[in-house]
Amino acid sequence: MNKNLIKEFINIAGAEYVLYEEVDRQAYSYDAAVLTPQIPALVVMPATQEQLGKTVKLAYKNSLPITVRGAGTNLSGAVIPSSAESVVILTNRLNRIIEINEQDLYAVVEPGVITSVFAEAVSTHGLFYPPDPGSQTVSTLGGNVALNAGGLRGLKYGVTKDYLMGIEFFDYNGDLIKTGSRTVKCVTGYNLGGLMLSSEGTLGVFSQIILKLVPPPKASKAMMAVYDDINKASETVAAIIAAHIIPCTLEILDKKCLKYVEAYTKAGLPTEADAILLIEVDGNHLQGVEEDAEKVMELCKKCGATNIKVAKDEDEKHKIWEARRNALPALARARPTTVLEDATVPRSKVPAMVAAVNRIAKKYNLEIGTFGHAGDGNLHPTILCDRRDKEEFKRVEAAVDEIFDTALNLQGTLSGEHGIGMAKAKWMEKETNRATIEFSKNLRRALDPKYLFNAGKKIL
């Protein structure tokens, strides 16, 4: 990149906060997706919202592709630089929690705030921010909005979309656009915040976010139900919802996951089981929660659970959830490459989806472990492989194709929470239609005429 242009970025952020040596830029060439890295031309780390706006304006004016990055945990390539000319804008220094308002149940944050840091701060005010994506200890709230991040609590508490009250973002002119409010209800102007959700960095650069907070549940009960047949576990999921109990969390791990998680954590998991369900019910009244837990246990037994272990205290509950939160790290140890998908289906189709994934694994002779949010149909079939083995990787790609096809045939969707990024853009038309792709491109072109905001992602 032209030295004078680099100087202009330095004038905004300071010399320490503009990376131009290749060795420094390399760290920002990839994300958590299994895709080819791309070293950007420059990495800039603004400290303030004002510096952020100026950085966007300068990059756009000079026709540089822009990729905004928080922690880079994205699983679909949304944070891989578009080209060698790209500027990566890091949000990590924009990490201020500006306000936590207990009376009016909202918080105002900068986009680089880490999710779990925010959730912790909120809890010290006696409040609760539920969305808990798997990456929460490192991922940022800006990234959460850009991907409409979900997590384990989605079934009962919703996802990031249900907590976004307002947002300020820079458009391609570097102008600050304001939408939403500190109020629960707001229909002033277009729902631009809604548009920014799951836009994957293609429509604007977030500067400040208003998030809804809720009172925390006062009681909860967690349990693990063990099954000798994964279909019985899936049926239990359906039965719980049919009984109109909405657990805070309702997760599944299959036999393969159990094997790897136990090897990693040595937590005493039932590795002989075909599947386990991890269930947490919560609410505002202990007796109500205990009644719900009783009902859930009855349903598990009725559907064929061979064992049910209820957590006696916080420690045991924590252990149960660690098993789930370690699913991906544990699986990732198995082989050099971990392909994590999140094709999502209506929950009544979870049994069919699970069966299909197993069939696909056999068909392509691949090792696939499935875990995920059984309660909302958002499963994570995880393919353990080595992408350097080109023959095997061809089979992986074919398997992924078939997993998507299956989800679509079951009236599902390509992605429940990880996003489209680069990885899934080519299937978009299959799920929608040509007109939808053209409409989306048209929308994108209006908000990014030079096609610089994360080019090559989301909608091609």
Next chain:
Amino acid sequence: MNKNLIKEFINIAGAEYVLYEEVDRQAYSYDAAVLTPQIPALVVMPATQEQLGKTVKLAYKNSLPITVRGAGTNLSGAVIPSSAESVVILTNRLNRIIEINEQDLYAVVEPGVITSVFAEAVSTHGLFYPPDPGSQTVSTLGGNVALNAGGLRGLKYGVTKDYLMGIEFFDYNGDLIKTGSRTVKCVTGYNLGGLMLSSEGTLGVFSQIILKLVPPPKASKAMMAVYDDINKASETVAAIIAAHIIPCTLEILDKKCLKYVEAYTKAGLPTEADAILLIEVDGNHLQGVEEDAEKVMELCKKCGATNIKVAKDEDEKHKIWEARRNALPALARARPTTVLEDATVPRSKVPAMVAAVNRIAKKYNLEIGTFGHAGDGNLHPTILCDRRDKEEFKRVEAAVDEIFDTALNLQGTLSGEHGIGMAKAKWMEKETNRATIEFSKNLRRALDPKYLFNAGKKIL
């Protein structure tokens, strides 16, 4: 309108379903806002989604402004035809509930389905669709989405935005655009459904909507708390939220409203009170609900309620809510013109807002009754007047200006649920900024290049 063009519309919808005589078109010249009516050129009533798409395509091709109308209950002029050349497209014949899925907790509907008809159908399946705008017995789900309709249950259960899972709509080419899914979590493509929410008919014409359903609460308790000072009522609202109790409903009526509602309903309301709160708590366990109700009553007493009447049964509960639901009809009897506003503030600012409205009423010598959703800060100051009295109406307009200014100064927003329509478009820049208006116009232009979708509404 050219007779040949009328024939083309008739070819789509049938002769009975195209209104071209002026006497027929007049009924579609106004909505519930206090604004000048505009008789459209034509009114078309398609029966199917296919006819709807063809109607949109034909109108757009012939450069006719298009206003989509369900029941016309809009309070900000969003359904008043833009000009004498307008085509009004009625959705009333698109009233099919296509699917109610109990297992996967969603429903698929056409836009002309009436909200309360839908809610009733859902309840026969043992499920619950919470958003309950005041107009629910006549307004349509398509209108609800276009306005992100709220209602009394917004505080606990959210608004239409929290229930929209997917939508299909016709763009300006008459092509069908598909977004969202039958799954709880979906980040495939842009959040176009989110963009359609509160778009007030300016970005596309809805064809089919997927809505989330939830299990119904199993128990509830309703009460009326009476106050000799409206500030004590406002303080009670804050105290309830601070105690982390989120009632299903938390409504306020001031003295003026009480007077008119009692004259209308003769329900035995305490007309000597300065204000009443109508509160309903609900949940899945009777004991928990009773505990919450006890706490709420304590808080009401602590904050100075002079009397609390708890509904003993469904009938009494129904009576309590009728008082609230009759607020607008009762006030509307007082004078020929009822100007209903919904400037919204954070709930901690409700006392200040209420005081300001009373001050403004005195300043401009107007009769203003205030009722509304105290729990979420969405109040409805209602000005009783006669717009034929030009001098008085000048004072009304000045008062409305000042109500908006006050809301904005209290970090609130122009509209919590009624929309911007024609009525509030000029204040949009005050709440946001010039760049936001230009950004929105740019967006709108991309999705409606000929400026035909409800021209003159939302963003000018």
